[in-house]
Amino acid sequence: MMKYFSLFFIIATIVSGCSVKVNAASILLNLHARSMQSPQAGINPISENGPPQPTDVPSLPVFYYNQTIDHFDKNSGTFLQRYYINSTFYKEGGPIFLHTPGETGINPIITTSSFVSELATSFNGLLISIEHRYYGESYPPINDLSTPNMKFLTVDQALLDFANFIKYPPQELNIAKDSKWITVGGSYAGNLATWMREKFPNLVFAAYVSSAPIEAKLDFFEFDQGVVNALPCAQNISDAFKFVYDPILMSGNDSAILELKQQFGLEMLQDNKDFASAISHPTASIVQNYVPPQTPDQPDPILSICAPFAQSSSPEISAFIYSEGVKAFLNLTGVITPEDKLAQFATTSISTTEKNDLAPYTYQYCNELGYYQTFPKSSSLSTRSQIIDIDYYQGQCNFLFPGIVSSPTIQKTNKKFGGFNGKFSRTVFVNGDIDPWTALTVSSKSANPKVEGNTIFLVKGGSHVRDFAPPSPSDSDSLNEARTFVYNTLAKWLYKK
Ligand SMILES: *[C@@H]1O[C@H](CO)[C@@H](O)[C@H](O)[C@H]1NC(C)=O
Numbered sequence: 465m466m467k468y469f470s471l472f473f474i475i476a477t478i479v480s481g482c483s484v485k486v487n488a489a490s491i492l493l494n495l496h497a498r499s500m501q502s503p504q505a506g507i508n509p510i511s512e513n514g515p516p517q518p519t520d521v522p523s524l525p526v527f528y529y530n531q532t533i534d535h536f537d538k539n540s541g542t543f544l545q546r547y548y549i550n551s552t553f554y555k556e557g558g559p560i561f562l563h564t565p566g567e568t569g570i571n572p573i574i575t576t577s578s579f580v581s582e583l584a585t586s587f588n589g590l591l592i593s594i595e596h597r598y599y600g601e602s603y604p605p606i607n608d609l610s611t612p613n614m615k616f617l618t619v620d621q622a623l624l625d626f627a628n629f630i631k632y633p634p635q636e637l638n639i640a641k642d643s644k645w646i647t648v649g650g651s652y653a654g655n656l657a658t659w660m661r662e663k664f665p666n667l668v669f670a671a672y673v674s675s676a677p678i679e680a681k682l683d684f685f686e687f688d689q690g691v692v693n694a695l696p697c698a699q700n701i702s703d704a705f706k707f708v709y710d711p712i713l714m715s716g717n718d719s720a721i722l723e724l725k726q727q728f729g730l731e732m733l734q735d736n737k738d739f740a741s742a743i744s745h746p747t748a749s750i751v752q753n754y755v756p757p758q759t760p761d762q763p764d765p766i767l768s769i770c771a772p773f774a775q776s777s778s779p780e781i782s783a784f785i786y787s788e789g790v791k792a793f794l795n796l797t798g799v800i801t802p803e804d805k806l807a808q809f810a811t812t813s814i815s816t817t818e819k820n821d822l823a824p825y826t827y828q829y830c831n832e833l834g835y836y837q838t839f840p841k842s843s844s845l846s847t848r849s850q851i852i853d854i855d856y857y858q859g860q861c862n863f864l865f866p867g868i869v870s871s872p873t874i875q876k877t878n879k880k881f882g883g884f885n886g887k888f889s890r891t892v893f894v895n896g897d898i899d900p901w902t903a904l905t906v907s908s909k910s911a912n913p914k915v916e917g918n919t920i921f922l923v924k925g926g927s928h929v930r931d932f933a934p935p936s937p938s939d940s941d942s943l944n945e946a947r948t949f950v951y952n953t954l955a956k957w958l959y960k961k
């Protein structure tokens with residue numbers, strides 16, 4: 465969810481241990497290959513002459529569903545919603561797994577080689593991975609992402625898309641009328657999977673949900689607390705922000721602030737909060753997407769960030785180690801250049817060569833969900849700058865989408881779906897105890913949901929949506945148990961006489 469910086473930026477800090485000799489390129493490749501959150505490559509711009517040809521997945525056939533633009537106005541016309549299928553092991557009468565990636569384009573990995581595809585396979589099910597409206601190539605006919613054009617991007621419309629698909633499945637799939645549909649999703653898409661079962665129990669038989677922040681929240685300071693808890697060097701990083709970076713950022717001394725930005729190689733970021741945000745997110749990304757070493761010679765990403773700080777004896781030295789890491793990374797990848805920094809983030813054009821999934825997601829959290837990852841005022845430790853506050857995020861919302869609601873409609877969202885107090889049946893939830901998002905899931909200490917059968921599994925050492933990755937021999941016992949739990953739970957529901 466936190467895609468403000470690309471995956472590459474995340475690795476920056478891993479590589480950062482200037483004194484730790486690691487093979488940066490191999491870490492990069494491994495993390496990239498294993499991440500289920502990796503951005504889509506090579507997406508064509510939308511055109512009015514029918515669906516564009518996919519350039520990134522020549523081997524996987526793409527299907528398009530003729531979807532209603534506005535479910536509250538049946539005369540609003542239609543648009544094409546993209547999906548992939550895996551029917552290799554499907555037997556008629558088997559369950560239909562309906563997955564959506566949510567806020568990114570559909571990814572062939574989920575369909576072809578993931579725990580989700582293996583699960584579908586073991587039930588002789590059909591797996592469908594369908595794109596969420598306004599992501600990837602599944603856009604209603606609009607010319608740009610200006611605020612008025614975003615009006616059909618709501619959770620309700622997305623849920624009704626999936627309901628429509630289940631009610632009127634494409635004929636070419638030959639789905640029997642009485643088939644059992646199981647919705648599947650991770651992160652925001654996990655909310656959708658949960659809410660599909662909750663709101664359409666007659667259409668959706670069950671749901672499998674990973675790391676879903678089902679409680680909408682404006683001031684999501686718990687996110688940073690989760691990062692702190694997962695990092696053995698949180699004290700070092702916290703000291704760097706508290707005693708070195710923040711005093712400068714809040715000094716009002718422009719030349720000192722410029723020097724600090726230069727120290728990170730980020731002098732092109734004019735806005736101080738943009739800069740603070742840029743240097744605050746990398747560690748969070750590492751924790752959120754944590755994957756333990758798969759072979760003994762691979763470094764542990766969290767230990768790799770923290771190792772250099774063992775030599776630190778002052779906040780100044782910690783600050784130096786941290787900034788060197790970010791700088792080394794920028795040099796290493798060249799991914800973040802002056803031109804594409806916030807300009808890319810801010811683009812509201814959908815005719816760019818690479819479709820920007822960040823803008824629609826920003827609209828969604830600005831509009832209905834919140835999740836502003838702020839500095840935690842009441843904590844003694846933090847891995848981010850204290851100038852990262854609600855106003856910073858709201859400012860981005862207002863900048864990108866002038867005229868949007870002045871604050872996300874959190875209460876409405878939680879009232880509609882139940883949030884922490886939701887009532888969920890035939891829904892199996894998996895969360896991870898080091899995932900910073902877990903604070904907003906059914907596994908949160910603050911949550912009091914009624915989950916029929918208490919089908920919730922918390923993975924020890926588990927990160928965000930980790931269970932969706934294809935099983936690997938190096939997976940922890942807890943992760944293996946989680947996947948077995950999902951399988952057994954669904955089997956019980958499907959085969960119960
Ligand atoms: C989609 O459905 C609409 C209304 O039923 C129809 O007019 C249109 O031709 C369909 N488009 C495609 C590509 O099937």
Ligand SMILES: *[C@@H]1O[C@H](CO)[C@@H](O)[C@H](O)[C@H]1NC(C)=O
Binds near residue numbers: 550
């Ligand atoms: C369907 O998923 C199974 C399990 O991951 C995989 O073995 C198979 O190759 C997949 N089929 C396609 C067409 O991707």
Ligand SMILES: *[C@@H]1O[C@H](CO)[C@@H](O)[C@H](O)[C@H]1NC(C)=O
Binds near residue numbers: 717719
């Ligand atoms: C502002 O910062 C610069 C560079 O660090 C320093 O030389 C200067 O004395 C500072 N000015 C004030 C008024 O503190």
Ligand SMILES: *[C@@H]1O[C@H](CO)[C@@H](O)[C@H](O)[C@H]1NC(C)=O
Binds near residue numbers: 775
């Ligand atoms: C940094 O962390 C190490 C342990 O990783 C600790 O020994 C050291 O005291 C810390 N340095 C500071 C300045 O907090």
Ligand SMILES: *[C@@H]1O[C@H](CO)[C@@H](O)[C@H](O)[C@H]1NC(C)=O
Binds near residue numbers: 795796
């Ligand atoms: C990037 O790193 C290389 C190798 O360490 C170094 O030679 C080069 O000067 C660096 N470039 C910049 C812009 O820092």
